[in-house]
Amino acid sequence: MRRLPILALYALPLIFLAVFYLYPLLAILRVGVGGDDFAAQAAAALTSAALWRLLWFTTWQAALSTALTVLAGLPLAFIFARFDFPGKRILHALLTIPFVMPTVVVAAAFMALIGRTGLLNSWLQRWLALAAPPIQLEQTIWLILIVHVFYNVAIIIRTVGGFWGNLNPHLNETAMALGAPPWQVWRTVTLPLLLPSILAASLLVFLFCFTSFGVVLILGGLRFATIEVEIYRQAVSYFNLPLAALLSIVQLALTFSVMIVYTRLQARVSRQLRGRRPARSQRPRNWRQWGLVIGALVVTAVGLLAPLLALAVRSFTLGDQGVTLLYYQALTENPRQSAFFAPPITAITNSLLYALATLAISLPLGVISVYMLAQPRSRTAAVLDPLLLLPLGTSAVTLGFGYIVAMGPLRTSPWLTPIAHALIALPFVVRTLLPARRALDQRLQMAAATLGAGAWQRWWTIDAPLLTRALAISAAFAFAISLGEFGATLLVARPDRPTMPMVIYQALGRPGLLNYGQALAMSTILMVVTALALLAIERFRLPGEEEF
Amino acid sequence: MSNLILLCRRRVWLTAALLVVMVASAACQAVSREAALPGGQSAQGEPTTLVLASHDSFAIGEEVLAAFEAEHGVKVQVLTLGDAGAALNKIILSKDAPLADLFFGVDNTFLSRALAADIFEPYSSPLLEQIPDDLELDPQHRLLPVDYGFVNLNADSEWFAAAGIPLPQTLEDLTAPAYKGLFVTPNPATSSPGLAFLLATIDHFGEDGYLDFWQALKANDVLITDGWSEAYFEHFTVGSGGAGDRPLVLSYSTSPPADVVYATDGRTEPASVNLFLPGSAFRQVEFVGVLKGAAHPELAQRFVDFMLDAPFQSDIPLQMFVYPVNPNATLPELFTAFAQTPPEPVLFDPAAIEANREHWVQAWAEVMGQ
Numbered sequence: 001m002r003r004l005p006i007l008a009l010y011a012l013p014l015i016f017l018a019v020f021y022l023y024p025l026l027a028i029l030r031v032g033v034g035g036d037d038f039a040a041q042a043a044a045a046l047t048s049a050a051l052w053r054l055l056w057f058t059t060w061q062a063a064l065s066t067a068l069t070v071l072a073g074l075p076l077a078f079i080f081a082r083f084d085f086p087g088k089r090i091l092h093a094l095l096t097i098p099f100v101m102p103t104v105v106v107a108a109a110f111m112a113l114i115g116r117t118g119l120l121n122s123w124l125q126r127w128l129a130l131a132a133p134p135i136q137l138e139q140t141i142w143l144i145l146i147v148h149v150f151y152n153v154a155i156i157i158r159t160v161g162g163f164w165g166n167l168n169p170h171l172n173e174t175a176m177a178l179g180a181p182p183w184q185v186w187r188t189v190t191l192p193l194l195l196p197s198i199l200a201a202s203l204l205v206f207l208f209c210f211t212s213f214g215v216v217l218i219l220g221g222l223r224f225a226t227i228e229v230e231i232y233r234q235a236v237s238y239f240n241l242p243l244a245a246l247l248s249i250v251q252l253a254l255t256f257s258v259m260i261v262y263t264r265l266q267a268r269v270s271r272q273l274r275g276r277r278p279a280r281s282q283r284p285r286n287w288r289q290w291g292l293v294i295g296a297l298v299v300t301a302v303g304l305l306a307p308l309l310a311l312a313v314r315s316f317t318l319g320d321q322g323v324t325l326l327y328y329q330a331l332t333e334n335p336r337q338s339a340f341f342a343p344p345i346t347a348i349t350n351s352l353l354y355a356l357a358t359l360a361i362s363l364p365l366g367v368i369s370v371y372m373l374a375q376p377r378s379r380t381a382a383v384l385d386p387l388l389l390l391p392l393g394t395s396a397v398t399l400g401f402g403y404i405v406a407m408g409p410l411r412t413s414p415w416l417t418p419i420a421h422a423l424i425a426l427p428f429v430v431r432t433l434l435p436a437r438r439a440l441d442q443r444l445q446m447a448a449a450t451l452g453a454g455a456w457q458r459w460w461t462i463d464a465p466l467l468t469r470a471l472a473i474s475a476a477f478a479f480a481i482s483l484g485e486f487g488a489t490l491l492v493a494r495p496d497r498p499t500m501p502m503v504i505y506q507a508l509g510r511p512g513l514l515n516y517g518q519a520l521a522m523s524t525i526l527m528v529v530t531a532l533a534l535l536a537i538e539r540f541r542l543p544g545e546e547e548f
Numbered sequence: 549m550s551n552l553i554l555l556c557r558r559r560v561w562l563t564a565a566l567l568v569v570m571v572a573s574a575a576c577q578a579v580s581r582e583a584a585l586p587g588g589q590s591a592q593g594e595p596t597t598l599v600l601a602s603h604d605s606f607a608i609g610e611e612v613l614a615a616f617e618a619e620h621g622v623k624v625q626v627l628t629l630g631d632a633g634a635a636l637n638k639i640i641l642s643k644d645a646p647l648a649d650l651f652f653g654v655d656n657t658f659l660s661r662a663l664a665a666d667i668f669e670p671y672s673s674p675l676l677e678q679i680p681d682d683l684e685l686d687p688q689h690r691l692l693p694v695d696y697g698f699v700n701l702n703a704d705s706e707w708f709a710a711a712g713i714p715l716p717q718t719l720e721d722l723t724a725p726a727y728k729g730l731f732v733t734p735n736p737a738t739s740s741p742g743l744a745f746l747l748a749t750i751d752h753f754g755e756d757g758y759l760d761f762w763q764a765l766k767a768n769d770v771l772i773t774d775g776w777s778e779a780y781f782e783h784f785t786v787g788s789g790g791a792g793d794r795p796l797v798l799s800y801s802t803s804p805p806a807d808v809v810y811a812t813d814g815r816t817e818p819a820s821v822n823l824f825l826p827g828s829a830f831r832q833v834e835f836v837g838v839l840k841g842a843a844h845p846e847l848a849q850r851f852v853d854f855m856l857d858a859p860f861q862s863d864i865p866l867q868m869f870v871y872p873v874n875p876n877a878t879l880p881e882l883f884t885a886f887a888q889t890p891p892e893p894v895l896f897d898p899a900a901i902e903a904n905r906e907h908w909v910q911a912w913a914e915v916m917g918q
Contacts, residue, residue, distance in 0.1 A: 031641070104777060111782050117793045217738060218774045222917040233737055236633045238906045239640070239661060319789045319812045326812055336866055339610045340626070404641045411647060412599075412627060492638070492647065493604070493628045508777040509605050510869065511803040512810020513789050516781045 010380065013369045017387050020419050024402030025394065031405060032245020041242045055254065058226040061141065062209035065148035069205050070198065072149050073156025075296050080157060081164035083293050084281045093534040095300065096154040096476065097308055100484030100530050102501050103214030104508060105523045109307040110147060110219070112314060119310070139221030147215050150304060152205045159432050162473045163197035165281065166436065195269040200431040203262050207255065207392040227251045231395045248398040255393025259386045308527060315520035319513050327517030340495040342503060344522065348529055351483055351499040355533070357418035358425055358482035359475055365422070366429030366474060370437045373430070388430050391423045400491065412492050424486045425478035432477065436470035476537045483530050500526045598847045601627045601648035603635040607867040608860070616854050622847060632658060632740050639839070640665040649842040650851060654691055654835045657743060660902035663690060668837035671849050675856035679873050683833055685898060691835035694855050697870035698890050699744035700829035702803050702820045704785045704795035716796070719752060719825050723764035732771040732783040733798035737909050739775050744830035745798050746912060747901060751894045752827030759915050766916055786820040801829070801890065802869040805882040809866065818886050829890035834870070
């Protein structure tokens with residue numbers, strides 16, 4: 001009898017996924033598979049070399065992008081976990097901004113920096129007196145990889161960095177006291193402890209790159225296509241639903257096998273930490289540490305912040321007026337009396353409201369899921385775990401069409417927006433919380449239960465404070481995912497409730513410098529709002545956390 | 549103390565119950581509110597809502613829309629469903645439970661697909677009399693023309709003057725060494741103006757010749773971008789405010805007036821000009837239709853009339869930068885001055901487009917992607 005409320009709670013994530021993911025997905029796949037010539041098309045497609053090339057490219061570019069992202073992210077995760085330095089909080093928030101930026105705008109920023117006529121090329125040409133631009137990355141695989149790292153490095157920094165900060169430094173200190181050189185300490189102590197969190201973060205990055213769409217289309221030119229790009233072409237350009245369904249199923253199958261590999265690996269490397277006492281980050285102590293911190297931060301600033309800065313600068317300097325607020329002013333004006341005009345404050349408010357709703361849905365569901373997953377040998381957990389991740393590896397176009405077919409009157413409801421965002425945010429919340437939940441020392445709980453504390457009291461006074469850091473990280477992700485409107489194109493949009501990305505896309509749809517400038521100005525506002533929101537989320541602390 | 553524990557234990561129940569109630573009530577609220585939308589007069593006497601679905605580029609003036617709402621005592625809700633192709637597909641998929649009362653934004657490249665899906669109710673609006681016959685591409689009036697435009701090349705005239713290179717005169721000129729690396733155009737597989745230009749070249753060079761032309765364009769360093777926005781804003785010298793390095797772009801015949809309307813330096817003449825190379829301009833016509841199973845078919849018909857009538861038609865040019873189909877509409881001065889219409893635009897048979905789109909585009913992609 002006492003288990004009943006727990007079971008009711010545990011059912012919530014499953015119901016959510018069944019209603020808002022499985023049901024619409026199956027509905028649209030049925031339409032596609034039920035098409036007259038599905039069998040014939042499937043047979044032809046599965047035996048064509050083009051399909052296998054597509055799968056191969058999608059997989060290796062995602063694997064390579066993930067490896068590069070991990071390499072770029074780990075040093076930063078370390079620095080953020082271990083050191084204190086001026087401007088740390090702000091920088092941490094800034095590093096997550098790329099995550100929310102629309103691909104079109106990011107592409108423009110990269111072109112402004114490293115394009116043929118970009119800043120870097122014109123400097124190099126002037127200094128080295130070259131006739132042709134030395135950096136020619138446009139429409140190459142390198143640009144795709146670079147932008148994938150740019151977009152996803154925040155995932156590594158935040159998830160691994162958050163976990164790293166919770167590791168007990170005594171283990172390292174003990175190893176060093178026993179005479180182990182730093183490299184050996186890293187290899188035998190730190191890395192094994194971090195592996196579960198690195199694996200979890202890598203999986204998220206991999207799934208994002210695996211279903212990469214805008215980056216590949218916009219930056220890759222004609223030579224590159226992922227499965228997701230091909231699904232879009234088949235579903236939207238040619239309206240070939242049978243083939244789109246087949247490709248979606250293949251994509252799901254691949255996602256699923258990646259997750260099986262992941263689960264195996266994760267089970268092998270996962271370990272419970274005893275006697276935790278999270279390290280407090282500290283100021284670098286000597287010139288070597290300062291050098292490390294400053295060096296890493298300079299590289300980050302150039303790699304991650306320069307494109308964002310380039311965008312912001314252009315929003316003030318586009319055209320030949322010199323520095324101008326013209327484009328910001330234009331955002332507040334409606335000279336053509338358009339019915340769907342939204343002043344920036346309305347767009348900001350709408351975006352924030354959707355983001356808050358996304359938080360309200362994904363955080364409770366995420367916490368419940370994590371407790372369910374952490375139960376030993378739970379059969380529901382075995383189903384829930386891959387199910388939670390699948391939305392990330394599912395074609396957005398396909399799911400969007402599924403909503404149209406299956407969601408009835410909810411299709412045009414504003415509620416569907418935060419629900420769809422929560423679907424993407426949930427895997428992040430779960431992957432961030434799970435390592436922290438697994439690392440919780442069960443003996444504390446047992447002790448409290450022996451002393452007579454109830455379930456809720458135990459959770460609130462023991463688990464919650466220990467999970468705060470992971471909770472804040474997952475909240476930041478959920479918020480960012482909603483602000484960046486992941487998969488927004490799959491929904492029915494209501495121009496009467498415009499959000500920041502909607503205003504950006506609207507401006508980009510019309511010729512004229514004023515429109516381009518407004519898109520840049522709104523992108524800059526989106527960056528600032530994101531940074532402020534993330535700073536606010538990171539300041540959030542549960543009462544009692546300081547005691548631990 | 550034990551009371552407190554009891555309370556705590558009860559709280560788990562409460563939390564669970566509360567969560568369920570919250571989620572359920574939110575869902576119910578959303579469902580009931582939205583269900584009331586297309587469902588006519590609600591109990592509180594709120595006005596009926598007419599739902600218009602369209603693509604993301606739909607725009608309308610506040611006062612024009614308010615006039616319709618006041619006249620018919622309705623509220624018009626607009627839903628946007630992505631680009632023209634995605635929007636139509638969503639409308640087709642929702643055939644059994646229509647998303648809206650009417651749909652605006654089928655163009656002639658998608659006309660066959662839309663008609664074949666059998667989703668529109670014929671409506672012979674009395675206003676069709678005012679509209680030129682050559683724009684009525686569906687004799688059964690399931691889809692009625694609302695606006696039209698031309699996809700064609702724009703050139704940065706100042707750039708060409710400064711470089712001392714004459715403007716290209718024919719499509720073939722684009723493959724000449726003088727114009728190497730000057731032209732940027734969007735991908736026909738993902739962009740509707742891109743597809744329009746591909747169709748124009750098929751019309752001009754024939755099915756046997758268009759790939760040779762594109763091969764030559766490729767050899768002459770043509771740049772293909774994913775969408776129109778990237779071509780125009782990132783690479784076109786005028787659109788990018790000087791950052792791009794391509795003075796020739798595939799855009800619309802109405803882009804030059806937009807360049808003036810949205811200028812930042814108070815200019816009165818556009819920096820870009822229309823280039824009507826023979827056989828290069830493709831006519832796009834956009835249609836509206838009342839959806840089968842619409843909740844308010846009569847009102848939807850009134851809205852169709854409204855869209856074809858002079859006030860809305862006169863609002864079209866500066867809202868969506870296309871030409872009104874109704875000759876009684878007044879054109880803004882900018883349009884008459886700078887948005888010339890091409891002498892002999894390409895008029896493509898919609899059925900041929902739908903039948904061949906995939907293999908034409910695939911063949912093109914194979915040539916260009918190597």
